[in-house]
Amino acid sequence: METMEAILTRRSIRKYLPDPVGRDIIESILRAGMGAPSAGDEQPWHFIIIDRHDLLEKISEMHPYAKMLKNSPAALLICADPNVPKFKDYWIQDCSAACENMLLAAHDQGLGAVWIGIYPAEKLVAGTRELLGIPEHIVPFAAISLGYPAEEKPGRSRYEVSRIHDNSW
Template identity: 75%
Template sequence: METMDAILTRRSIRKYSPNPVNRDVIENILKAGMNAPSAGDEQPWHFVIIDQHDLLEKISELHPYAKMLKSTPAAVLVCGDQHAPKYKDFWIQDCSAASQNMLLAAHDLGLGAVWIGVYPVEKMIQELRELLNIPAHITPFSMIAMGYPAEEKSGRMRYDPSRIHSNFW
């Protein structure tokens, strides 16, 4: 898939077939995430692959906007490392870039995926830390639910010239 085609046709998919997602496919998606830009090339991210149905169901009960996890074959929790020494306050942008790369890679590999926000909601951060045994210095940031799509959505153009300003506002 060409890059612009992937960007312009990717949509949030929340319905999945029950077919499992192979670990090799997930690993390719993680490679895309880890190749995202990061401040000072610090790469302050960690990833938790979640493919046990009982865990996905528990998370769907904890998170009000993650009901699709009940039927999701796999998800990846993107986390930021608070011990990143050089550019401490940029982990949010870094994990955002990794999350977007993973969404595009999933689309390119024929999967449907959706970004589920976690950070900055402290209650969700703490509940995920406890459920998944995440150390205190690691902050759950986003979750990417993924699977083979059981719904089709066509791309839609969101380009809006009224949002563009040249040189000054």
């Protein structure tokens, strides 16, 4: 898939077939995430592969916008170590870039995926940290549900010329 095609046709997919997602595909998605730019190349991210149904179901019950995980064969949790030495306050942008790379890589692999925000909702951060045994200094940032799509959504243009300004507002 060409880059622009992937960007313009990627959609949030919340319904999945029960087929498992292979470890090789998951690792290629993780490689895409780790290929994202990061401030000072600090790469503050950590990733947790979640493919146990009981964990996916518990997250779907805890998070009001993660109901799709109940029927998802896998998810990837993006976490951050905000204590990086040089650029402490940039981990949010760094992890956001990793998430977008992973969503595009999943789409390229024929998977459906959706970004599920966790940070900065303290209750979700604490619940996710406790459920998955994440150390206190690591922040659960977002999850991405993954699966072979059981729904189709056509690409759509979001280009809006009224949002573009030349040289000043």
